[in-house]
Amino acid sequence: MSIQLTESAARRIQQQIDKRGGGLGLRVGVRKSGCSGYAYTMDYADEIGADDLVFEQHGSKLVVKPDHLPMLEGMTLDFQKQGLNESFKFLNPNVKAQCGCGESFAV
Numbered sequence: 001m002s003i004q005l006t007e008s009a010a011r012r013i014q015q016q017i018d019k020r021g022g023g024l025g026l027r028v029g030v031r032k033s034g035c036s037g038y039a040y041t042m043d044y045a046d047e048i049g050a051d052d053l054v055f056e057q058h059g060s061k062l063v064v065k066p067d068h069l070p071m072l073e074g075m076t077l078d079f080q081k082q083g084l085n086e087s088f089k090f091l092n093p094n095v096k097a098q099c100g101c102g103e104s105f106a107v
Contacts, residue, residue, distance in 0.1 A: 003072055003073070003074075004075070005058060005077050008080070009060070009078050009079040010060035011058070013025065023045060024061060025056075026043075026061070026063065027043045027045040027062075028068075028077065029068040029072075038071060038106070073094065074092070075091060075092040078091060094107045
């Protein structure tokens, strides 16, 4: 079981937590949505439950519920800046198809 976090993503997570004034990490998951089936979710992790999985790299933590792991296993979370645009990028080997707008995916 593994989810990777790039240095760029780890720095951005820590910047956002510092700006917010607290938090343990970033909670990542999926929800049913869109035309392809699933969409990623992100929120601050203010607590870590007994069943949560924690992936820590470069000083930042990703927190994932176990039932989301089959769709996220092997994923790398990156943070990219391109010109004026910046965003987290989910590099997920489980994705078989994406909708045209890029908001949802199928596994």
